[in-house]
Amino acid sequence: MTPTANPWRSSAAGAGDVRLVRLPPAAIHALADGDLAAAQRLTPEVLTDHVVSSGCRAVWRMRSRQLLASPGDADWITRLIVHASGTTVGRAGFHGPPVDGMVEVGYEVDPGHRRRGHARAALRILLDIADGEPGVHTVRASVRPDNLPSQRLVDAFGFQAVGRQWDEDDGWETVLELGLA
Template sequence: MHLNGVVFDALAAGDLAAANAASPVPLSAYFAGPDWRSVWRMRSEQVAEDPASADWVTGVIWDEDRELAVGRAGYHGPPDAAGMVEIGYAVDPAHRRRGYARAALEFLLRRAADEPDVRTVRVTISPDNEASYRLAAGYGFVEVGKQWDEEDGLEIIYEVAGEGVRPGLHTTEELVGEPPTTPEETSRAASSGTRYQSVTPPRRPCDLLPSRHAPPAPGADPGGRIVRESPVKQGDSKRDAGTANSSP
Protein backbone atom coordinates (compact mmCIF):
# COMPACT_ATOMS: atom_id res chain seq x y z
CA MET A 1 0.00 0.00 0.00
CA HIS A 2 1.59 3.24 -1.17
CA LEU A 3 2.43 6.18 1.08
CA ASN A 4 2.88 9.79 0.04
CA GLY A 5 5.40 12.49 0.79
CA VAL A 6 3.37 13.93 3.66
CA VAL A 7 3.41 10.58 5.45
CA PHE A 8 7.12 10.11 4.79
CA ASP A 9 7.82 13.58 6.20
CA ALA A 10 5.82 12.87 9.35
CA LEU A 11 7.38 9.45 9.95
CA ALA A 12 10.85 10.90 9.39
CA ALA A 13 10.07 13.39 12.16
CA GLY A 14 8.67 10.68 14.43
CA ASP A 15 5.21 12.28 14.37
CA LEU A 16 2.78 9.35 14.36
CA ALA A 17 -0.33 11.51 14.68
CA ALA A 18 0.57 13.56 11.61
CA ALA A 19 1.47 10.42 9.68
CA ASN A 20 -1.85 8.76 10.47
CA ALA A 21 -3.74 11.88 9.48
CA ALA A 22 -2.42 11.44 5.92
CA SER A 23 -1.94 7.67 5.74
CA PRO A 24 -4.47 5.47 3.88
CA VAL A 25 -4.34 3.01 6.79
CA PRO A 26 -3.57 3.41 10.50
CA LEU A 27 0.08 2.94 11.34
CA SER A 28 1.45 1.62 14.62
CA ALA A 29 3.92 3.40 16.87
CA TYR A 30 6.70 1.18 15.53
CA PHE A 31 6.47 2.90 12.14
CA ALA A 32 7.38 6.23 13.72
CA GLY A 33 9.98 4.76 16.05
CA PRO A 34 13.76 5.09 15.80
CA ASP A 35 14.41 1.78 14.03
CA TRP A 36 12.87 2.87 10.72
CA ARG A 37 13.34 6.62 10.93
CA SER A 38 16.36 6.74 8.63
CA VAL A 39 14.35 4.88 5.99
CA TRP A 40 11.53 7.40 6.10
CA ARG A 41 14.00 10.26 5.99
CA MET A 42 15.51 8.90 2.78
CA ARG A 43 12.07 8.31 1.29
CA SER A 44 10.98 11.81 2.19
CA GLU A 45 13.95 13.29 0.33
CA GLN A 46 13.48 10.96 -2.63
CA VAL A 47 9.80 11.70 -3.15
CA ALA A 48 10.38 15.43 -2.76
CA GLU A 49 12.92 15.24 -5.59
CA ASP A 50 10.93 12.78 -7.73
CA PRO A 51 7.21 12.62 -6.81
CA ALA A 52 6.60 9.76 -9.27
CA SER A 53 8.91 7.51 -7.26
CA ALA A 54 6.23 7.29 -4.55
CA ASP A 55 4.59 4.58 -6.66
CA TRP A 56 7.71 2.42 -6.29
CA VAL A 57 9.28 3.08 -2.93
CA THR A 58 8.58 1.72 0.54
CA GLY A 59 4.93 1.24 1.39
CA VAL A 60 2.90 -0.54 4.05
CA ILE A 61 2.42 -4.28 4.41
CA TRP A 62 -1.25 -4.33 5.39
CA ASP A 63 -3.09 -7.37 6.70
CA GLU A 64 -6.71 -6.93 5.65
CA ASP A 65 -7.95 -9.79 7.83
CA ARG A 66 -6.41 -8.38 10.99
CA GLU A 67 -6.70 -4.75 9.85
CA LEU A 68 -3.12 -4.10 10.88
CA ALA A 69 -0.07 -2.45 9.37
CA VAL A 70 2.54 -5.14 10.02
CA GLY A 71 5.60 -3.94 8.12
CA ARG A 72 7.03 -2.08 5.18
CA ALA A 73 8.08 -3.19 1.71
CA GLY A 74 8.91 -1.72 -1.67
CA TYR A 75 11.57 -0.94 -4.20
CA HIS A 76 14.45 1.48 -3.83
CA GLY A 77 13.08 3.35 -6.80
CA PRO A 78 11.92 2.94 -10.41
CA PRO A 79 13.99 0.71 -12.73
CA ASP A 80 17.43 2.09 -13.52
CA ALA A 81 18.88 2.42 -17.03
CA ALA A 82 19.71 -1.29 -17.10
CA GLY A 83 16.22 -2.28 -15.99
CA MET A 84 17.25 -3.21 -12.45
CA VAL A 85 15.10 -2.66 -9.38
CA GLU A 86 16.21 -3.32 -5.84
CA ILE A 87 13.73 -4.55 -3.25
CA GLY A 88 13.56 -4.39 0.51
CA TYR A 89 11.14 -5.33 3.24
CA ALA A 90 10.94 -5.49 7.03
CA VAL A 91 8.31 -6.69 9.47
CA ASP A 92 7.37 -5.13 12.80
CA PRO A 93 8.85 -7.43 15.51
CA ALA A 94 5.38 -7.84 17.02
CA HIS A 95 4.17 -9.54 13.83
CA ARG A 96 7.06 -11.73 12.76
CA ARG A 97 6.94 -15.47 12.04
CA ARG A 98 3.55 -15.17 10.33
CA GLY A 99 4.66 -15.37 6.69
CA TYR A 100 4.58 -11.64 5.98
CA ALA A 101 8.15 -11.46 4.66
CA ARG A 102 7.47 -14.21 2.12
CA ALA A 103 4.18 -12.57 1.09
CA ALA A 104 5.92 -9.22 0.60
CA LEU A 105 8.69 -10.79 -1.49
CA GLU A 106 6.16 -12.59 -3.70
CA PHE A 107 4.18 -9.40 -4.21
CA LEU A 108 7.28 -7.42 -5.20
CA LEU A 109 8.43 -10.14 -7.60
CA ARG A 110 5.00 -10.35 -9.22
CA ARG A 111 4.87 -6.63 -9.82
CA ALA A 112 8.41 -6.64 -11.21
CA ALA A 113 7.42 -9.44 -13.61
CA ASP A 114 4.48 -7.34 -14.83
CA GLU A 115 6.57 -4.21 -15.42
CA PRO A 116 7.96 -4.15 -19.00
CA ASP A 117 10.95 -2.01 -18.01
CA VAL A 118 12.18 -4.39 -15.30
CA ARG A 119 14.85 -6.88 -16.37
CA THR A 120 16.54 -7.72 -13.08
CA VAL A 121 15.48 -7.76 -9.43
CA ARG A 122 18.14 -7.25 -6.77
CA VAL A 123 18.22 -7.75 -3.02
CA THR A 124 21.12 -7.32 -0.61
CA ILE A 125 21.43 -9.43 2.54
CA SER A 126 23.86 -9.43 5.46
CA PRO A 127 26.12 -12.51 5.43
CA ASP A 128 24.82 -13.66 8.82
CA ASN A 129 21.14 -13.46 7.82
CA GLU A 130 20.84 -17.11 6.79
CA ALA A 131 17.03 -17.15 6.96
CA SER A 132 16.70 -14.26 4.52
CA TYR A 133 19.23 -15.92 2.22
CA ARG A 134 17.22 -19.14 2.20
CA LEU A 135 14.03 -17.26 1.41
CA ALA A 136 15.62 -15.39 -1.51
CA ALA A 137 17.35 -18.52 -2.86
CA GLY A 138 13.99 -20.25 -3.02
CA TYR A 139 12.91 -17.70 -5.64
CA GLY A 140 15.99 -18.07 -7.84
CA PHE A 141 18.18 -15.27 -6.45
CA VAL A 142 21.91 -15.94 -6.85
CA GLU A 143 24.94 -14.09 -5.54
CA VAL A 144 26.51 -11.67 -8.01
CA GLY A 145 28.77 -9.60 -5.77
CA LYS A 146 29.38 -7.87 -2.45
CA GLN A 147 29.23 -4.31 -1.23
CA TRP A 148 29.95 -2.31 1.90
CA ASP A 149 27.08 -0.28 3.30
CA GLU A 150 27.86 2.60 5.66
CA GLU A 151 25.04 1.65 8.01
CA ASP A 152 24.78 -2.14 7.64
CA GLY A 153 28.36 -3.16 6.86
CA LEU A 154 29.12 -6.01 4.45
CA GLU A 155 26.21 -7.08 2.26
CA ILE A 156 25.89 -9.84 -0.32
CA ILE A 157 24.21 -8.81 -3.57
CA TYR A 158 21.71 -11.28 -5.03
CA GLU A 159 19.83 -10.97 -8.31
CA VAL A 160 17.21 -12.81 -10.31
CA ALA A 161 16.01 -12.12 -13.83
CA GLY A 162 12.56 -10.70 -14.41
CA GLU A 163 9.83 -12.96 -15.79
CA GLY A 164 10.52 -13.97 -19.38
CA VAL A 165 13.82 -12.05 -19.54
CA ARG A 166 17.04 -13.79 -20.47
CA PRO A 167 18.75 -14.66 -17.19
CA GLY A 168 22.27 -13.66 -18.25
CA LEU A 169 21.57 -9.95 -18.54
CA HIS A 170 24.46 -8.85 -16.34
CA THR A 171 26.74 -11.88 -16.76
CA THR A 172 28.76 -13.75 -19.36
CA GLU A 173 26.84 -17.02 -19.43
CA GLU A 174 23.20 -18.02 -19.54
CA LEU A 175 21.91 -21.08 -17.76
CA VAL A 176 18.33 -21.84 -16.85
CA GLY A 177 18.10 -24.41 -14.10
CA GLU A 178 17.56 -25.04 -10.43
CA PRO A 179 19.08 -22.23 -8.34
CA PRO A 180 21.93 -22.96 -5.92
CA THR A 181 20.84 -23.84 -2.40
CA THR A 182 23.91 -23.02 -0.31
CA PRO A 183 26.18 -19.96 0.04
CA GLU A 184 29.04 -22.04 -1.40
CA GLU A 185 27.05 -22.83 -4.54
CA THR A 186 26.03 -19.21 -5.04
CA SER A 187 29.66 -18.13 -4.67
CA ARG A 188 30.73 -20.59 -7.35
CA ALA A 189 27.95 -19.39 -9.64
CA ALA A 190 28.97 -15.76 -9.14
CA SER A 191 32.69 -16.40 -9.71
CA SER A 192 31.98 -18.32 -12.93
CA GLY A 193 29.70 -15.60 -14.27
CA THR A 194 26.74 -17.96 -14.38
CA ARG A 195 23.21 -16.74 -13.77
CA TYR A 196 20.32 -19.01 -12.94
CA GLN A 197 16.62 -18.57 -13.35
CA SER A 198 14.43 -20.76 -11.21
CA VAL A 199 12.41 -23.22 -13.25
CA THR A 200 10.02 -23.64 -10.32
CA PRO A 201 7.41 -20.90 -9.85
CA PRO A 202 6.49 -19.65 -6.37
CA ARG A 203 4.79 -22.35 -4.36
CA ARG A 204 1.41 -20.69 -4.41
CA PRO A 205 -0.29 -17.56 -5.65
CA CYS A 206 -0.10 -15.09 -2.82
CA ASP A 207 -1.86 -11.91 -1.94
CA LEU A 208 0.22 -9.10 -0.56
CA LEU A 209 -0.59 -10.43 2.88
CA PRO A 210 -1.41 -13.93 4.06
CA SER A 211 -4.57 -14.78 5.93
CA ARG A 212 -4.22 -14.83 9.68
CA HIS A 213 -5.64 -18.34 9.55
CA ALA A 214 -2.97 -19.68 7.20
CA PRO A 215 0.16 -20.83 9.06
CA PRO A 216 3.46 -20.00 7.34
CA ALA A 217 5.29 -22.79 5.59
CA PRO A 218 8.19 -24.30 7.57
CA GLY A 219 11.16 -21.96 7.32
CA ALA A 220 9.16 -19.61 5.12
CA ASP A 221 9.64 -16.41 7.04
CA PRO A 222 13.05 -14.97 7.89
CA GLY A 223 11.65 -13.62 11.14
CA GLY A 224 10.82 -10.34 9.52
CA ARG A 225 14.43 -9.24 9.62
CA ILE A 226 15.39 -6.39 7.38
CA VAL A 227 16.72 -7.65 4.10
CA ARG A 228 18.18 -4.30 3.31
CA GLU A 229 17.30 -0.67 3.64
CA SER A 230 20.23 1.33 2.47
CA PRO A 231 20.99 4.93 1.55
CA VAL A 232 22.84 3.79 -1.57
CA LYS A 233 21.24 4.49 -4.93
CA GLN A 234 20.67 1.75 -7.43
CA GLY A 235 23.88 1.49 -9.40
CA ASP A 236 25.40 4.48 -7.64
CA SER A 237 27.83 4.82 -4.75
CA LYS A 238 26.43 8.18 -3.74
CA ARG A 239 23.81 8.67 -1.05
CA ASP A 240 20.37 7.98 -2.43
CA ALA A 241 18.11 10.96 -2.67
CA GLY A 242 15.42 9.16 -0.74
CA THR A 243 15.49 5.44 -1.35
CA ALA A 244 15.99 2.77 1.21
CA ASN A 245 16.44 -0.92 1.49
CA SER A 246 13.72 -2.89 3.12
CA SER A 247 14.58 -4.74 2.99
CA PRO A 248 12.28 -3.82 0.40
Protein backbone atom coordinates in the same frame (compact mmCIF):
# COMPACT_ATOMS: atom_id res chain seq x y z
CA MET B 1 0.96 -5.38 -12.74
CA THR B 2 2.38 -1.90 -13.14
CA PRO B 3 3.08 0.36 -10.18
CA THR B 4 0.15 2.59 -9.25
CA ALA B 5 -1.07 4.41 -6.18
CA ASN B 6 -3.53 1.55 -5.60
CA PRO B 7 -2.63 -1.15 -3.07
CA TRP B 8 -0.48 -3.88 -4.55
CA ARG B 9 -1.71 -7.45 -4.14
CA SER B 10 -0.89 -10.85 -5.55
CA SER B 11 -3.09 -13.80 -6.37
CA ALA B 12 -0.12 -16.14 -5.88
CA ALA B 13 -0.40 -18.76 -3.16
CA GLY B 14 0.62 -17.38 0.22
CA ALA B 15 0.39 -13.72 -0.76
CA GLY B 16 -3.35 -13.23 -0.48
CA ASP B 17 -3.33 -12.16 3.16
CA VAL B 18 -1.33 -8.95 2.72
CA ARG B 19 -1.34 -5.89 0.53
CA LEU B 20 1.29 -3.21 0.04
CA VAL B 21 -0.23 0.22 0.60
CA ARG B 22 1.28 3.42 -0.74
CA LEU B 23 1.58 6.25 1.75
CA PRO B 24 0.94 9.85 0.71
CA PRO B 25 4.24 11.75 0.46
CA ALA B 26 3.22 13.97 3.41
CA ALA B 27 2.86 10.84 5.58
CA ILE B 28 6.33 9.67 4.55
CA HIS B 29 7.74 13.09 5.49
CA ALA B 30 5.96 12.89 8.87
CA LEU B 31 7.32 9.38 9.52
CA ALA B 32 10.80 10.62 8.58
CA ASP B 33 10.37 13.23 11.33
CA GLY B 34 9.15 10.56 13.77
CA ASP B 35 5.71 12.18 13.95
CA LEU B 36 3.44 9.14 14.14
CA ALA B 37 0.34 11.21 14.99
CA ALA B 38 0.73 13.45 11.93
CA ALA B 39 1.35 10.44 9.67
CA GLN B 40 -1.71 8.70 11.10
CA ARG B 41 -3.89 11.70 10.22
CA LEU B 42 -2.74 11.37 6.60
CA THR B 43 -3.57 7.70 6.02
CA PRO B 44 -6.52 5.45 6.82
CA GLU B 45 -4.14 2.58 7.65
CA VAL B 46 -3.52 1.91 11.32
CA LEU B 47 0.10 2.79 11.99
CA THR B 48 2.06 1.22 14.81
CA ASP B 49 5.01 2.45 16.87
CA HIS B 50 7.24 0.17 14.78
CA VAL B 51 6.93 2.45 11.72
CA VAL B 52 8.77 5.17 13.66
CA SER B 53 11.43 2.87 15.15
CA SER B 54 15.00 3.92 14.41
CA GLY B 55 15.44 1.47 11.51
CA CYS B 56 12.16 2.46 9.89
CA ARG B 57 12.83 6.17 10.39
CA ALA B 58 16.13 5.84 8.54
CA VAL B 59 14.26 4.38 5.56
CA TRP B 60 11.52 7.03 5.72
CA ARG B 61 14.17 9.79 5.84
CA MET B 62 15.83 8.34 2.76
CA ARG B 63 12.48 8.06 0.93
CA SER B 64 11.44 11.56 2.06
CA ARG B 65 14.59 13.04 0.51
CA GLN B 66 14.01 10.93 -2.60
CA LEU B 67 10.45 12.24 -3.00
CA LEU B 68 11.60 15.83 -2.61
CA ALA B 69 14.13 15.30 -5.40
CA SER B 70 11.96 13.07 -7.60
CA PRO B 71 8.20 13.17 -6.82
CA GLY B 72 7.53 10.71 -9.65
CA ASP B 73 9.15 7.92 -7.62
CA ALA B 74 6.13 7.84 -5.25
CA ASP B 75 4.46 4.82 -6.86
CA TRP B 76 7.64 2.76 -6.67
CA ILE B 77 9.04 3.31 -3.20
CA THR B 78 8.48 1.85 0.26
CA ARG B 79 4.90 1.01 1.24
CA LEU B 80 3.21 -0.41 4.30
CA ILE B 81 2.69 -4.16 4.56
CA VAL B 82 -0.91 -4.42 5.73
CA HIS B 83 -2.38 -7.76 6.80
CA ALA B 84 -5.97 -8.65 5.83
CA SER B 85 -6.92 -8.01 9.48
CA GLY B 86 -6.03 -4.33 8.93
CA THR B 87 -2.85 -4.52 10.99
CA THR B 88 0.25 -2.81 9.63
CA VAL B 89 2.95 -5.47 9.99
CA GLY B 90 5.92 -3.84 8.27
CA ARG B 91 7.17 -2.04 5.18
CA ALA B 92 8.23 -3.16 1.71
CA GLY B 93 8.83 -1.71 -1.70
CA PHE B 94 11.40 -0.85 -4.28
CA HIS B 95 14.27 1.56 -3.78
CA GLY B 96 12.99 3.47 -6.80
CA PRO B 97 11.85 3.03 -10.38
CA PRO B 98 13.78 0.74 -12.74
CA VAL B 99 17.28 1.77 -13.79
CA ASP B 100 18.82 -0.07 -16.72
CA GLY B 101 16.23 -2.85 -16.43
CA MET B 102 16.77 -3.42 -12.71
CA VAL B 103 14.80 -2.71 -9.54
CA GLU B 104 15.94 -3.30 -5.97
CA VAL B 105 13.59 -4.56 -3.27
CA GLY B 106 13.57 -3.83 0.42
CA TYR B 107 11.35 -5.16 3.19
CA GLU B 108 11.14 -5.37 6.96
CA VAL B 109 8.52 -6.93 9.19
CA ASP B 110 7.75 -5.67 12.68
CA PRO B 111 9.47 -8.09 15.12
CA GLY B 112 6.10 -8.80 16.75
CA HIS B 113 4.75 -10.09 13.44
CA ARG B 114 7.70 -12.10 12.10
CA ARG B 115 7.71 -15.78 11.12
CA ARG B 116 4.14 -15.60 9.80
CA GLY B 117 4.86 -15.33 6.07
CA HIS B 118 4.46 -11.55 5.75
CA ALA B 119 7.91 -10.95 4.24
CA ARG B 120 7.36 -13.86 1.82
CA ALA B 121 4.00 -12.42 0.76
CA ALA B 122 5.45 -8.92 0.37
CA LEU B 123 8.36 -10.20 -1.73
CA ARG B 124 5.94 -12.22 -3.89
CA ILE B 125 3.94 -9.05 -4.54
CA LEU B 126 7.08 -7.06 -5.38
CA LEU B 127 8.22 -9.75 -7.81
CA ASP B 128 4.79 -9.73 -9.48
CA ILE B 129 4.96 -5.95 -9.88
CA ALA B 130 8.49 -6.13 -11.31
CA ASP B 131 7.56 -8.97 -13.65
CA GLY B 132 4.60 -6.97 -14.98
CA GLU B 133 6.69 -3.92 -15.76
CA PRO B 134 8.02 -3.83 -19.35
CA GLY B 135 11.76 -3.43 -19.41
CA VAL B 136 12.44 -4.84 -15.93
CA HIS B 137 14.68 -7.87 -16.32
CA THR B 138 16.41 -8.08 -12.95
CA VAL B 139 15.36 -7.76 -9.31
CA ARG B 140 18.09 -7.11 -6.75
CA ALA B 141 18.13 -7.65 -2.99
CA SER B 142 20.92 -6.79 -0.54
CA VAL B 143 21.09 -8.90 2.61
CA ARG B 144 23.40 -8.71 5.62
CA PRO B 145 25.24 -12.05 6.00
CA ASP B 146 23.89 -12.44 9.54
CA ASN B 147 20.26 -11.98 8.43
CA LEU B 148 19.60 -15.68 7.89
CA PRO B 149 15.79 -15.43 7.60
CA SER B 150 16.09 -12.89 4.79
CA GLN B 151 18.84 -14.93 3.13
CA ARG B 152 16.61 -18.04 3.23
CA LEU B 153 13.71 -16.03 1.81
CA VAL B 154 15.57 -14.72 -1.24
CA ASP B 155 17.14 -18.16 -1.75
CA ALA B 156 13.64 -19.69 -1.83
CA PHE B 157 12.71 -17.33 -4.69
CA GLY B 158 15.85 -18.23 -6.65
CA PHE B 159 17.98 -15.12 -6.11
CA GLN B 160 21.68 -15.71 -6.80
CA ALA B 161 24.61 -13.97 -5.12
CA VAL B 162 26.45 -11.65 -7.51
CA GLY B 163 28.73 -9.77 -5.13
CA ARG B 164 29.10 -7.80 -1.92
CA GLN B 165 28.72 -4.15 -1.04
CA TRP B 166 29.28 -1.88 1.94
CA ASP B 167 26.19 -0.17 3.32
CA GLU B 168 26.67 2.79 5.68
CA ASP B 169 23.88 1.59 7.96
CA ASP B 170 24.12 -2.21 7.71
CA GLY B 171 27.80 -2.86 6.97
CA TRP B 172 28.67 -5.63 4.52
CA GLU B 173 25.77 -7.00 2.49
CA THR B 174 25.50 -9.81 -0.01
CA VAL B 175 24.06 -8.56 -3.31
CA LEU B 176 21.67 -11.05 -4.89
CA GLU B 177 19.78 -10.89 -8.16
CA LEU B 178 16.89 -12.68 -9.79
CA GLY B 179 16.44 -12.62 -13.55
CA LEU B 180 12.89 -12.27 -14.84
CA ALA B 181 11.61 -13.97 -17.98
